[in-house]
Amino acid sequence: MRIHILFIAVILSFVVFSCQKENNAKLVKYVTTEAISMYDLAYLNGSSQLIEQKVEAQSAQDKWVYSFEAEPGDIVYVSAKYYDIESALKIQILIDGKVYKEKSSRNDTTQYLTVSGVIPYE
Amino acid sequence: MVLMLLLIAMYVKGQKNIDTVMRLNQVEIVDSSVIRIPQLKNMEKVDMENSSVSDVGEALRSLPNVHGIRKGGTNIDPVVRGYKFDQINVVLNGGIKIEGGCPNRMDPTSSHVNFYDIRNIRVIKGPFGLTYGPVLGGVVNMQTIKPQPFLQPDIKIYARKKMLWNREGNSNFISFEGGIPKASLYTSIYQSSYGDYFSGNGERMNTTFEKKGFTGALGFFPSPNHRLDFLMMRSLSENVDFPALPMDERSDDSKVWSFSYQGKNINAFVKNFDLLIYYADVTHIMDNKNRPFSDTVVAISQIDAITKGVKSTLAFDINTFDFLVGAEHTSIFKDGTRKKHMILQPQLPIKNEKIWNGAEIYNLGLFAKIAKQMDRFMFSGIARYDYNQAFSEDILVKNPNDVSLFFKEADSTESSFHNISGTFGVDYFLNDDISINLSLGRGVRSPNMLERFIILLPVGFDDYDYLGNPDILPENNNEADISLSYIKQNIGLLSITGFYSYVTDYILGEILTPTQQKPLSKDVLGVKRFYNADEAYFKGFEFYYNSLDVLPFNTRLAVAYTDGTIKQNEQYQYNDQNEVIERTIIEDDPLPEIPPMEFKANISDRFLNKKLSVAIDFRYVLAQKRTSLCFYEKETPGFFITGMNAGYFFDDVFSINFGVENLFDELYYEHLNRRIIGSNKPFYEPGRYFYSNFILRL
Numbered sequence: 001m002r003i004h005i006l007f008i009a010v011i012l013s014f015v016v017f018s019c020q021k022e023n024n025a026k027l028v029k030y031v032t033t034e035a036i037s038m039y040d041l042a043y044l045n046g047s048s049q050l051i052e053q054k055v056e057a058q059s060a061q062d063k064w065v066y067s068f069e070a071e072p073g074d075i076v077y078v079s080a081k082y083y084d085i086e087s088a089l090k091i092q093i094l095i096d097g098k099v100y101k102e103k104s105s106r107n108d109t110t111q112y113l114t115v116s117g118v119i120p121y122e
Numbered sequence: 123m124v125l126m127l128l129l130i131a132m133y134v135k136g137q138k139n140i141d142t143v144m145r146l147n148q149v150e151i152v153d154s155s156v157i158r159i160p161q162l163k164n165m166e167k168v169d170m171e172n173s174s175v176s177d178v179g180e181a182l183r184s185l186p187n188v189h190g191i192r193k194g195g196t197n198i199d200p201v202v203r204g205y206k207f208d209q210i211n212v213v214l215n216g217g218i219k220i221e222g223g224c225p226n227r228m229d230p231t232s233s234h235v236n237f238y239d240i241r242n243i244r245v246i247k248g249p250f251g252l253t254y255g256p257v258l259g260g261v262v263n264m265q266t267i268k269p270q271p272f273l274q275p276d277i278k279i280y281a282r283k284k285m286l287w288n289r290e291g292n293s294n295f296i297s298f299e300g301g302i303p304k305a306s307l308y309t310s311i312y313q314s315s316y317g318d319y320f321s322g323n324g325e326r327m328n329t330t331f332e333k334k335g336f337t338g339a340l341g342f343f344p345s346p347n348h349r350l351d352f353l354m355m356r357s358l359s360e361n362v363d364f365p366a367l368p369m370d371e372r373s374d375d376s377k378v379w380s381f382s383y384q385g386k387n388i389n390a391f392v393k394n395f396d397l398l399i400y401y402a403d404v405t406h407i408m409d410n411k412n413r414p415f416s417d418t419v420v421a422i423s424q425i426d427a428i429t430k431g432v433k434s435t436l437a438f439d440i441n442t443f444d445f446l447v448g449a450e451h452t453s454i455f456k457d458g459t460r461k462k463h464m465i466l467q468p469q470l471p472i473k474n475e476k477i478w479n480g481a482e483i484y485n486l487g488l489f490a491k492i493a494k495q496m497d498r499f500m501f502s503g504i505a506r507y508d509y510n511q512a513f514s515e516d517i518l519v520k521n522p523n524d525v526s527l528f529f530k531e532a533d534s535t536e537s538s539f540h541n542i543s544g545t546f547g548v549d550y551f552l553n554d555d556i557s558i559n560l561s562l563g564r565g566v567r568s569p570n571m572l573e574r575f576i577i578l579l580p581v582g583f584d585d586y587d588y589l590g591n592p593d594i595l596p597e598n599n600n601e602a603d604i605s606l607s608y609i610k611q612n613i614g615l616l617s618i619t620g621f622y623s624y625v626t627d628y629i630l631g632e633i634l635t636p637t638q639q640k641p642l643s644k645d646v647l648g649v650k651r652f653y654n655a656d657e658a659y660f661k662g663f664e665f666y667y668n669s670l671d672v673l674p675f676n677t678r679l680a681v682a683y684t685d686g687t688i689k690q691n692e693q694y695q696y697n698d699q700n701e702v703i704e705r706t707i708i709e710d711d712p713l714p715e716i717p718p719m720e721f722k723a724n725i726s727d728r729f730l731n732k733k734l735s736v737a738i739d740f741r742y743v744l745a746q747k748r749t750s751l752c753f754y755e756k757e758t759p760g761f762f763i764t765g766m767n768a769g770y771f772f773d774d775v776f777s778i779n780f781g782v783e784n785l786f787d788e789l790y791y792e793h794l795n796r797r798i799i800g801s802n803k804p805f806y807e808p809g810r811y812f813y814s815n816f817i818l819r820l
Contacts, residue, residue, distance in 0.1 A: 007818050008279060010283070073372065073411050077465055112467075112468040117416075
């Protein structure tokens with residue numbers, strides 16, 4: 001009888017534990033650098049809302065950073081445009097500290113620089 | 123319409139200790155020959171629980187002339203004698219219909235049922251199961267476990283663990299059943315988690331999925347002749363990969379509620395009275411996030427499908443005639459939107475496209491069945507009338523610049539049909555051993571949601587966006603089956619069935635020129651709109667043998683063949699830009715997705731006082747060379763696979779079962795498996811894999 005109870009307990013625990021939401025959260029970090037003047041920035045925040053703001057940069061070393069936790073399958077998105085022909089921009093999206101996607105541009109005030117994607121499933 | 127032909131539905135007179143064969147319900151051709159199990163009637167659940175299968179569609183593929191369309195690791199869509207999708211009426215507990223959400227049938231009806239709660243599945247081939255609803259090519263009836271009265275207060279527990287290797291899967295199921303003489307409760311919970319599998323050449327196939335579910339059923343038995351049942355079933359799927367479709371299922375949440383009443387021998391006139399009321403709600407979410415195309419556009423679709431229905435039947439006798447009369451009403455509502463996130467564009471624009479726009483279908487059915495035994499003859503017939511009505515809100519498609527690409531006003535989407543179906547069957551018992559059955563039937567199926575209202579999605583077998591057509595007419599199947607069965611104590615059971623179907627207004631897609639309609643999906647050749655094509659023909663046969671107790675080992679053999687042809691269809695020739703440059707009429711073109719001929723054999727026996735069971739099965743499938751020219755369907759090579767299974771029953775409580783599928787690690791794929799999307803690669807079946815089932819009954 002003891003082995004029967006044990007078997008039932010094992011099955012039940014498998015079912016119960018599998019019904020609990022796994023924590024697959026990823027740490028997402030947006031980083032923009034290399035701009036030497038103001039630029040317009042739009043990004044998706046941790047609540048999947050599009051945030052638009054102006055970023056004042058003084059030198060190419062200035063960094064704008066935004067971090068949040070996200071799940072696999074969430075969209076990550078950063079888009080920016082600068083207006084100073086002498087300026088530049090580099091956008092990186094990092095997932096758990098590793099560069100997931102990046103793009104850069106220099107002396108191009110006509111195009112938006114957009115880096116985006118979906119957090120990969122395991 | 124012309125009723126063609128004949129059938130012999132094999133019919134076994136009496137049961138004579140032969141559990142394998144169910145007494146056939148006149149005219150209904152009930153395929154009970156689940157190949158692995160000799161005593162199907164009482165062991166259908168056992169058959170499924172001792173096997174490697176985890177899905178209704180997969181289980182059905184073990185029946186002769188029943189196949190499945192594979193698009194992923196699970197949710198295989200049943201095909202009966204070459205009939206598929208809504209040409210088959212798939213119901214739960216004799217009448218519950220569940221409309222899936224996905225236009226691409228990621229979630230066919232069978233996927234919304236907790237597999238481990240099913241006690242048996244019955245297939246009625248042909249248009250003969252008219253008491254289950256309108257039907258064209260067959261009925262699949264899944265019966266769930268029903269609470270049973272307990273003579274004294276008691277509790278039963280059933281637990282099961284299934285494990286697989288090479289498919290990296292496991293499932294856990296536990297049920298409790300308890301009650302008293304007047305009431306009982308059944309409840310179960312399950313969870314399944316499967317990873318990718320590997321084909322015979324070691325190639326990884328993306329077939330991951332997770333499922334879980336809960337079922338509660340309550341039965342009341344106020345008197346021996348009356349019972350009331352309440353059922354609540356919920357099943358959830360998550361992250362189901364469909365490499366043969368443009369999207370994966372992110373989640374699918376289905377809820378089914380039903381109430382039923384069954385009364386027997388209510389008075390001198392009424393033999394049975396049944397009432398069924400149900401409600402099914404499916405929320406289906408799918409996306410392309412795991413696909414390369416999501417680098418530019420992330421598409422997420424959510425579809426809500428609600429099915430409601432009521433069905434009632436009354437059985438009575440007048441003189442020596444058996445009568446059954448019934449009525450049913452079903453309504454289906456569907457609404458869904460695809461959100462496209464343009465993630466490479468500034469400001470992240472989101473485009474909303476309707477997949478279904480408040481589409482509804484109502485069906486009212488009235489039917490009557492009569493049966494009469496006269497000496498060596500048994501006659502039966504069913505007549506059915508359906509009033510089918512459908513409409514949708516505006517069907518509107520716009521391009522990114524807000525320019526209308528396609529528009530159909532709500533007023534012009536309405537359609538209604540009066541459909542008449544009927545069957546007639548006669549069994550003739552030549553003697554105690556041989557019986558012949560002839561069945562004639564006409565089944566009419568109104569177009570489904572997809573065929574009426576779908577808005578530009580690649581839902582077909584080919585690479586086209588499909589557009590619904592509210593003006594489309596119902597399909598009609600005029601079928602004749604003839605069966606011969608022979609049963610002898612020293613020979614076993616032999617049966618052979620031949621069938622011929624003549625289908626009019628067969629529904630296919632016709633190409634629209636780019637000026638008529640441009641596609642919305644990426645990488646498709648163009649747009650096709652559903653229309654009523656020419657006549658189609660299906661013919662074939664099924665042979666079945668069961669040695670019963672004649673041979674030292676129980677042996678079962680099955681052979682099945684189906685041939686589907688469309689009288690006339692168009693083939694399109696394309697230039698390098700995929701533009702249609704020529705159209706050719708093809709006469710008698712094979713229909714696409716018709717399974718090839720196959721042979722199945724199963725040998726099994728029990729040893730050690732029947733505690734040890736051993737079974738081996740073989741399946742040989744011929745190459746399918748009869749392929750559709752119009753659809754540029756590819757030929758499929760034949761294959762031969764073998765499986766083995768051994769089980770040990772320690773006692774009435776505990777049993778273990780081990781098995782291997784595809785023992786020789788054959789690299790193969792079924793003709794009905796869809797191609798891997800974005801490539802011409804076939805979707806291979808699993809290579810060799812092992813499985814085990816641990817079962818406990820208390």
